[in-house]
Amino acid sequence: MKDLHSFGWYASRITPHLSKDFFKPVPARLWGGFAYLLVVVAGLLAIGLFDLHIIINIVIAGVLGASYAAMGFLGHEILHGTVVKTAWLRNFLGAVAFWPLSTGPRLWRKWHNMNHHVHTQHDEKDPDAWPNHEKWIQNSLLRTIYRLPFGVRAFFSFLSLSVQFSMHGLKMFIEYIKDFNPKNRPAVLLQTVLPWATWIGIMFWMGPVKWLFAFLFPLLIANFIVMSYISTNHRLNPLTPVNDPLANSLTVTVPKWVDVLHFNFSYHTEHHLFPSMSPKYYPIIKQHIKKMWPERYHEMKMSNAMKALWNTPRIYYKDNELIDPHKKNTFGTLGNGLDGAKQPDPEVMKKTV
Ligand SMILES: [Zn+2]
Numbered sequence: 001m002k003d004l005h006s007f008g009w010y011a012s013r014i015t016p017h018l019s020k021d022f023f024k025p026v027p028a029r030l031w032g033g034f035a036y037l038l039v040v041v042a043g044l045l046a047i048g049l050f051d052l053h054i055i056i057n058i059v060i061a062g063v064l065g066a067s068y069a070a071m072g073f074l075g076h077e078i079l080h081g082t083v084v085k086t087a088w089l090r091n092f093l094g095a096v097a098f099w100p101l102s103t104g105p106r107l108w109r110k111w112h113n114m115n116h117h118v119h120t121q122h123d124e125k126d127p128d129a130w131p132n133h134e135k136w137i138q139n140s141l142l143r144t145i146y147r148l149p150f151g152v153r154a155f156f157s158f159l160s161l162s163v164q165f166s167m168h169g170l171k172m173f174i175e176y177i178k179d180f181n182p183k184n185r186p187a188v189l190l191q192t193v194l195p196w197a198t199w200i201g202i203m204f205w206m207g208p209v210k211w212l213f214a215f216l217f218p219l220l221i222a223n224f225i226v227m228s229y230i231s232t233n234h235r236l237n238p239l240t241p242v243n244d245p246l247a248n249s250l251t252v253t254v255p256k257w258v259d260v261l262h263f264n265f266s267y268h269t270e271h272h273l274f275p276s277m278s279p280k281y282y283p284i285i286k287q288h289i290k291k292m293w294p295e296r297y298h299e300m301k302m303s304n305a306m307k308a309l310w311n312t313p314r315i316y317y318k319d320n321e322l323i324d325p326h327k328k329n330t331f332g333t334l335g336n337g338l339d340g341a342k343q344p345d346p347e348v349m350k351k352t353v
């Protein structure tokens with residue numbers, strides 16, 4: 001592995017080339033959130049108040065799912081403090097944006113800002129990192145799952161993307177609640193329970209069948225959209241002893257209009273270098289990174305990243321490889337045999353140990 005550097009090492013070398021304005025919050029980002037909020041309220045009222053044809057309900061469910069996901073991307077940005085600086089307003093707006101995904105701001109900031117960002121791709125400390133071979137040996141459920149044929153496993157792991165964000169959020173709540181100061185725990189609990197209470201309340205208002213279109217199906221769609229990004233952000237990269245975003249993060253590329261709808265969430269390496277900067281500026285940060293460290297930077301078309309994800313197991317082996325443990329096939333990670341610029345070819349990636 002090349003010598004690794006911390007995110008601060010890279011940031012300090014890019015910062016002199018940037019205007020001071022890049023480090024100011026950008027409240028105008030809230031207009032996008034406001035537009036999504038209007039769409040969501042209109043969608044919920046349309047389903048709740050009228051008896052619409054099922055096809056129309058399905059279309060509205062799709063729009064709601066896409067809006068719930070996009071609001072989550074904005075919530076992520078807000079809770080990094082890049083939209084407003086005032087703490088209570090930041091938490092309030094973050095809570096509203098994350099309401100559909102039922103993620104409370106206090107829990108999110110602990111899980112994401114204080115752990116995922118600080119310890120990215122560290123095998124023990126990153127709450128979002130996937131297990132290594134040693135953990136697989138110790139975990140009987142994982143060992144059983146990996147006995148399934150590769151295609152079946154890949155299919156179910158993709159299907160699980162439609163629930164993974166919500167399930168992982170629940171796991172984070174159980175894992176982290178004890179780490180909060182006892183006097184803050186009721187607030188953390190309330191921030192998790194209140195959104196769910198609202199959604200269950202809406203079920204009583206509109207009835208369970210309409211609720212499927214207003215909440216449950218959109219939630220599955222939103223989970224799939226956010227997880228399509230989250231799963232490609234780091235899962236094709238190696239585990240790294242030093243938190244080096246150029247080694248352990250991937251920027252995916254999507255059409256420009258998708259970046260507009262998703263608040264530039266695709267620029268994940270840039271985000272790990274400058275988490276406190278508005279994603280509005282990430283396309284410029286990308287140019288600087290590509291000029292200064294072109295050989296280290298990883299970017300991949302979203303569709304290729306998803307294909308590579310489908311074709312590889314999710315157990316790390318010696319940090320730099322992924323292993324199908326029963327067959328003992330290994331696959332390279334980004335920077336270690338997997339090339340983001342090329343179409344992933346599972347046969348080329350495979351190697352037997
Ligand atoms: Zn990340």
Ligand SMILES: [Zn+2]
Nearest residue numbers: 076080112275
């Ligand atoms: Zn972040």
